Amino acid sequence: MLQARGISKCFGRLTVLQDASLEICNEIKALIGINGSGKSTFLKIIAGIILADNGQVLLNDKDIIGQPPENRDVGYVPQHPALFRHLNVKENILYGMRNGKGSLEAFEQIIELLDLKDILFKRPRTLSGGYQSRVSLARALVPQPKILLMDEPLSSMDVVLKERILPDFRSVLKKLEIPVLYVTHDPWEAELLADNYAIIDNGQIKQVQTSTEAFDLIRTSILRDFERGQ
Amino acid sequence: MNKEVVRIFFLPLFLLLIVFPVLALVFNLTTEGIKATLVDPYFWNSVKNTIIAALLAAALGLLLAIGFAYYHLFYRNSVVYKIANLFNDLPIALPHTVAGLALLLAFGRKTCGFLGETGAAFTLFAVILAMFFVSYSLAARTLVSGVDQMEPEVIDVARTLGDHPGKVFFRIVLPLMGEALFSGFVLGFSRSVSEFAAVIMFGGNMPGKTQVLASYVFTKVETGDLDMAVTAAVFCVALSLLIVSILTIRRQIYAAS
Numbered sequence: 001m002l003q004a005r006g007i008s009k010c011f012g013r014l015t016v017l018q019d020a021s022l023e024i025c026n027e028i029k030a031l032i033g034i035n036g037s038g039k040s041t042f043l044k045i046i047a048g049i050i051l052a053d054n055g056q057v058l059l060n061d062k063d064i065i066g067q068p069p070e071n072r073d074v075g076y077v078p079q080h081p082a083l084f085r086h087l088n089v090k091e092n093i094l095y096g097m098r099n100g101k102g103s104l105e106a107f108e109q110i111i112e113l114l115d116l117k118d119i120l121f122k123r124p125r126t127l128s129g130g131y132q133s134r135v136s137l138a139r140a141l142v143p144q145p146k147i148l149l150m151d152e153p154l155s156s157m158d159v160v161l162k163e164r165i166l167p168d169f170r171s172v173l174k175k176l177e178i179p180v181l182y183v184t185h186d187p188w189e190a191e192l193l194a195d196n197y198a199i200i201d202n203g204q205i206k207q208v209q210t211s212t213e214a215f216d217l218i219r220t221s222i223l224r225d226f227e228r229g230q
Numbered sequence: 231m232n233k234e235v236v237r238i239f240f241l242p243l244f245l246l247l248i249v250f251p252v253l254a255l256v257f258n259l260t261t262e263g264i265k266a267t268l269v270d271p272y273f274w275n276s277v278k279n280t281i282i283a284a285l286l287a288a289a290l291g292l293l294l295a296i297g298f299a300y301y302h303l304f305y306r307n308s309v310v311y312k313i314a315n316l317f318n319d320l321p322i323a324l325p326h327t328v329a330g331l332a333l334l335l336a337f338g339r340k341t342c343g344f345l346g347e348t349g350a351a352f353t354l355f356a357v358i359l360a361m362f363f364v365s366y367s368l369a370a371r372t373l374v375s376g377v378d379q380m381e382p383e384v385i386d387v388a389r390t391l392g393d394h395p396g397k398v399f400f401r402i403v404l405p406l407m408g409e410a411l412f413s414g415f416v417l418g419f420s421r422s423v424s425e426f427a428a429v430i431m432f433g434g435n436m437p438g439k440t441q442v443l444a445s446y447v448f449t450k451v452e453t454g455d456l457d458m459a460v461t462a463a464v465f466c467v468a469l470s471l472l473i474v475s476i477l478t479i480r481r482q483i484y485a486a487s
Contacts, residue, residue, distance in 0.1 A: 049386045069389035076390040078383035086405040098401075099392025136387075143391060 001025050002046065002147050002179060007055035008203075009041055016041050018203035020055075024147065028173055028180040030190030032214045033200035034222055039183045040079075042200065043149050046181065048072045059146055070099070075140035075148040075178075079155055081132035083124035083139075090120040093138045101143030110138045113172045130161055137169065141176065148173070150182045154189065166192035187215040255463050263457025272437040273462060276446040283354060283442065284422035287361035288369070291418040292411065295369035296404070299377045303385070303403065304395040318367045329363050330431020338432070357433035357440050361422035368421050369414035376410020377403065409484045413477060420473045423466075443469075 002024045009017040016038040022031070033039040044050040046057055048069035057065045064072050083092050093111065096102045111117055114134045124132060133153055140148060154162050170193050173180055184190050190197055191211040198207050199214050201221045208214045267273050298318070301311040321329060337359065338351035350356050380403065388398045404411070426444035435445040443466050450459035 044386075047386070047390055049389065068394070069386070070392045070394050072390070074390055076387055078387060080381060080383055082381055082383035082387050084384065084388075084402055084406070095388070096391040099397075101392045139387070139391070145390075 001058075001060060002181070003056075003058040004042070004046060005056045005058070007042060007045055007057070008053045009038070009045060009050070010053055015203055017045075017052075020200070020203060020205045022181075022198055022205050024179045024181055026177060026179050027195040028170065028182060028193060030182045030184060030194035030197045030211075030214075031200055031205065032184055032187055032190050032197060032218060034218060034225070035185055037200045037221075038203055039185075039200045040151050042205070043151050043181060043183050046147075047074050047076050047149050049076075073146045075143065075145035077133075077136050077140045077148070077150040077153045079152050081124070081129075081136040081153070083132060083135055085124055088121050088123055089116065089127070089135050092124065092135055093120075093142055095139060096143030103142075103144070106144050107142050110141050110172075110176075113175060114138050114168075129157055130165055133157070133165065137172075141172075141178070145178070148178050148180045150180060152184050155184075162189060163192070169193060185218075187211045187218060190214065252467055255460055255467060258456075258460045259464055260457045260460070263461045266455075267458045267461035267465075270458065272441065273446060273458075275438050276441045276443050276462075277465070279354060279357065279440065280423055280442040280444075283357045283361055284419050286358045287365055287422040288415050288418035290358070290362045291366040291369040291422075292373075292415050294366055295373045295414055295418075296411075298370045299373040299403075299407075300395075300399050302374045303377050303399065318370050321364050321367050326364055326425065326427035327431055330360055330428035333360055333363060333428065333432040351432060352434040352436065352440060354433070354440055357429050357442060360428040360432045361425050364425050364428050365418040365421035369418040372414035372417055373407065373410050376407040376414075379410075380406060409481070412480060416473060416477045416480075420470060420477075423469065423473070 002022075004020070004022045007017050007020045008015075020038070020042055022029070022042075031039050031042065041050055045052045045055075048064070048067060048071075052065065055065065056063055059073065069076075084095065087095070093116070094102075094107060097104075097107075111120070114137065116131075116134060116138055119127065119131060119135075124135065127135065136153060137150075154165060157165070166189065180194075182190065182193055187197075188211075194211075196207075196209075197211055197214045198205050199217050199221075200206075201217065206217070208217065298311075298314055301308065301314060305311050333356070334351055337356070350359070384402060384406070385398055388402045389395075393401065424444065425442075426448065429440075429442055430445050430448075433440040433442075435441055435449060437446075437449070441449070443462060447459050447462045447466065450456070450462060
């Protein structure tokens, strides 16, 4: 279980997160927010990629806020697949094992679930966008992290492809029973993947019950920002 | 209008100030000069010295530039990085005679330098150090630009997969920077080949010992053997064109891939 409490972060004079808190149990939680709302910053603070100004991050009751990313036991799937171009698919997926993270059993199970057996020896640049995303997900899952953090990994894909891939991802994540934080600006995308939802607005996180509620709040937030800009 | 300005000013000036001086060298080649130079053992010795010293200086420069790129990537706010960054720009602004003098005082014989009495001055080793001193910053800048072009997410992912900064750098960053490493080495090599002032100050100009192509040309002009100086100079131009061509072809291949 992950508990992020009172996270604050400023970049210069810009306050991005202000006392933001979120709890994730054994579920897929979507954190929805408009562009620039601080959702990726929040995720990167949990991953240890960005340091918070204040707050606590507890992973299975252990405070990891002072730990570097390599010691946090989190899986990270970034916005772009960010595959290691000089390694083939298999070497990419097994990368965590170089540092003693994961097992061959987990590797076998994940490549089976994500249907990657036939492309193991291909180079990342020869793969389609859909397969690159699958490899990126597999690479984060093989080390068997305590939580998986996904930062809009399908944002560059078209709607048709997303509609095919997201249910696949959901079924894999459910089988592996791993807690997931999925960050997106798109409530529809969240609905296809997540069990429940939270929105991020004005640097704070609010739990919502349905994707429709999230959609309404996001719409209000966009309209408010638009009016401010007028 | 802009096109006309370019045509009127750029082309004539480029032809007059860049192409014409190079062609002037070629047009001044004489058969006697070529023959005399090609049988001169000091010429071939200076070619050998130039290539060996420039290769070693470029390799040393690349090694240090890799260290600088590491600091640039992970410790940009550190004092070490800030000082190193400041010193990186120094060889560009500094007269190279000053660089040579500084090296002479630091590593020369019977000086007040803290590493004086090393006996390094006026040896091929001094030539290598002088070439390295003036070419390192080019390699460092090239590698830093290579690091800046990398997707930051690649590094972030490697960190979450258990790599500490050192591991990320050697397992992920360096293997993905092949092009920058190659360019850094070739630019460092070409800058080393062209160095004269720092080399002559610290390494001297001893024929057969520490003389390099640049100082060979200088000596031949000084002693009035202009034909031989021209031949050696054209050889330098050919060598430089070869280096630049290798770099260009390699960049085209990389861009195509």
